Amino acid sequence: MKRAPGNYELLVRPLLFSLDAESAHHLTIGLLDRASRFHVALRGLRIFQPTPKPVSLFGLNFPNPAGLAAGLDKNGVALPAWAALGFGFIEIGTVTAKAQRGNPKPRIFRLPGQQALINRLGFNNDGADAIAQRLAGVRKSGRWPAVPVGINIGKSRVTPLEEATDDYLYSFRVLRDFADYITLNVSSPNTPGLRELQEPGRLSELLSAIASQAGTAPKPLMVKISPDLSGAELKAILAVCEARCVSGIIATNTTLDHSAIPQQLDQTGGLSGAPLREKSTALVREIAARSTIPVIASGGIFDADSAQEKFQAGAQLIQLYTGFVYRGPQLLSEIMQVIQSGAAAPQSKTQSF
Numbered sequence: 001m002k003r004a005p006g007n008y009e010l011l012v013r014p015l016l017f018s019l020d021a022e023s024a025h026h027l028t029i030g031l032l033d034r035a036s037r038f039h040v041a042l043r044g045l046r047i048f049q050p051t052p053k054p055v056s057l058f059g060l061n062f063p064n065p066a067g068l069a070a071g072l073d074k075n076g077v078a079l080p081a082w083a084a085l086g087f088g089f090i091e092i093g094t095v096t097a098k099a100q101r102g103n104p105k106p107r108i109f110r111l112p113g114q115q116a117l118i119n120r121l122g123f124n125n126d127g128a129d130a131i132a133q134r135l136a137g138v139r140k141s142g143r144w145p146a147v148p149v150g151i152n153i154g155k156s157r158v159t160p161l162e163e164a165t166d167d168y169l170y171s172f173r174v175l176r177d178f179a180d181y182i183t184l185n186v187s188s189p190n191t192p193g194l195r196e197l198q199e200p201g202r203l204s205e206l207l208s209a210i211a212s213q214a215g216t217a218p219k220p221l222m223v224k225i226s227p228d229l230s231g232a233e234l235k236a237i238l239a240v241c242e243a244r245c246v247s248g249i250i251a252t253n254t255t256l257d258h259s260a261i262p263q264q265l266d267q268t269g270g271l272s273g274a275p276l277r278e279k280s281t282a283l284v285r286e287i288a289a290r291s292t293i294p295v296i297a298s299g300g301i302f303d304a305d306s307a308q309e310k311f312q313a314g315a316q317l318i319q320l321y322t323g324f325v326y327r328g329p330q331l332l333s334e335i336m337q338v339i340q341s342g343a344a345a346p347q348s349k350t351q352s353f
Contacts, residue, residue, distance in 0.1 A: 003293055003303065008328025021108035021117070026073075032078035036143065042084040048329035049086035050336030058220035058247045059296055060148045064088035066307070066335055069223075069298050069319035070099040070152035070183065075123045076135055083145030086332050090145065091319065092131075093152030094185045097170040099127030100157055103190065109267045114260060116276075117322045120269030122190045123154050129280060130172040135178040148180040152224065154188060161193045164202070165209045172210055182219050184210070187226040187253040189270045195226055200236045204280055221248035227252035227279045227299060234252035234283070238291045248294045250319070251283045252276070273322035276300045281313050302327060311339075339346025 016024040054075035055062045067089035068082050074091040083090065102124025109118045125131070138144055153171040155164045168184065168221070176182060184206065186197035197203060210221060223246055225237060241249060256269025257279065261271065277300025284297045297315035301307050302323040310318050323331050 003198075003334075006328065006330035007329055009326075010235060010316035012328060013326070014104070017110065020106065023345075025108065029078060031071060032073075032277070035084075036078045036080040036133075038315070041260045042080055045081055045084035046086075049084070050333050051340055052340050053336060055088070055317065058181060060089075060220065062088040062148055062317065064316045064336055065311075065339070066332055067091060067296070067317060067319045068149075068324075069321040070094055070185070071119075071321055072324070074123075076131055076138075076151075079135075079138055079145050079149060083147045083330055085318075087147065087285065088334075089148040089150065089317070090184060091181070093125070094123050094154040094188065094222030095125050095128055095131050095151060095171055095175065096116075096123050096154055096156040097128050097132060097167045097174075098156040098158065100219040105233065107269070109269070111261065111265055111273075112326075114265075114273065114275055114322050115322075115326055116261070116271060117325065118258075118267045118269045118271050119254065119260075120190045120264045120267070122157065123188065124337065128153075128174040128279060130313040131236055132174045132178065135139055135175075136171070139178070139224075141240050149178070150181045151175045151179040151184055152183040152185050155194055155197070157193060161202075163198060164207050168206060169209055169213060172213060176219055179219055180223060181222060181247065183222040183224050183250060184212075185253070188225050189226070189254060189256050198229070198233070198237055200240050200251075204239065204240045204244065207240065207246065211244065222248045222250050222296065224250040224253055225274060225283075227283055228254045228257060229283070233292065234286060238287065238293065241293055242291060246293060248296055248316075249287055250296045250298055251287060251315075252280045252299050272299065273326070274302055277306055282308050284310055284315050285313040301331075301335075302332050303331070307335040309340060 031152035053064045054067045068087045068092045070093045073092050103122035107120045159167040254272045260275035261350045280299025296317040298319040
């Protein structure tokens with residue numbers, strides 16, 4: 001059934017898409033940052049909120065199972081606005097121990113015909129210390145959202161791979177008190193060598209080090225994985241995650257498989273959006289078949305059907321990014337209407353943490 005475009009697609013998106021992708025992103029984040037500071041503005045955003053559909057997982061209570069993926073709010077500047085829009089949880093980042101500008105511009109590319117984005121941002125962010133200070137200010141102001149907040153951390157570009165564990169540990173120690181859960185990003189294709197941290201030995205070392213710093217009340221720990229893994233690589237990662245009692249797996253990051261993109265439109269970087277849908281769903285299904293570790297699905301969710309597909313494959317939660325760029329707040333409402341009807345619902349799965 002062909003859906004009718006919403007006001008965002010008819011009115012707002014054309015204005016944003018008249019700008020280059022990164023300028024539009026900064027404009028949007030800037031407006032949401034400002035809205036986050038005013039109760040009147042937040043009340044206005046709440047008109048988009050869907051009816052709650054609570055989910056309990058990792059010892060956390062989610063008002064609904066559709067969350068914001070890392071990457072849209074790298075620096076955690078608009079937490080109250082994302083919650084007001086109706087996201088069931090918010091993941092900020094990727095945050096690195098050291099502030100960094102990321103890769104040279106241009107570094108985000110829209111492909112409307114393919115409903116896709118290609119990015120090679122390279123973890124541009126303010127750094128763990130500055131972001132922790134910002135989050136402390138939000139908490140002190142009383143504007144902290146009433147939904148779970150995850151913090152996604154990654155390796156600083158200048159840090160050698162051999163010192164990656166210490167780099168992650170620094171960010172973890174600085175940020176853990178502000179997080180309801182922590183995600184280890186070991187799968188971005190835009191930081192040289194980062195995906196090598198998915199190798200069993202390196203991943204086990206990293207998880208062990210994080211666990212040693214978790215304290216008496218450890219936070220749920222997620223691992224975000226690549227969609228480009230072979231079956232053997234996925235099996236090895238799952239074995240490590242189970243042995244180290246990882247709370248959940250986020251499947252997936254962006255892909256380096258650009259076979260769905262016409263050559264004349266292609267760019268270097270990670271591909272997200274509709275071309276990732278099938279690959280992401282297949283990985284979710286494979287994880288669910290092989291492991292009891294809960295899955296958060298991300299990749300190619302553009303409508304209720306693609307969200308339902310992820311839940312049916314075995315996901316307990318989903319995250320939105322590129323679909324939200326193209327569809328706006330209507331996407332969240334559309335997904336939640338289907339979940340409310342019972343046509344799509346997170347599958348229950350138990351896991352001891």
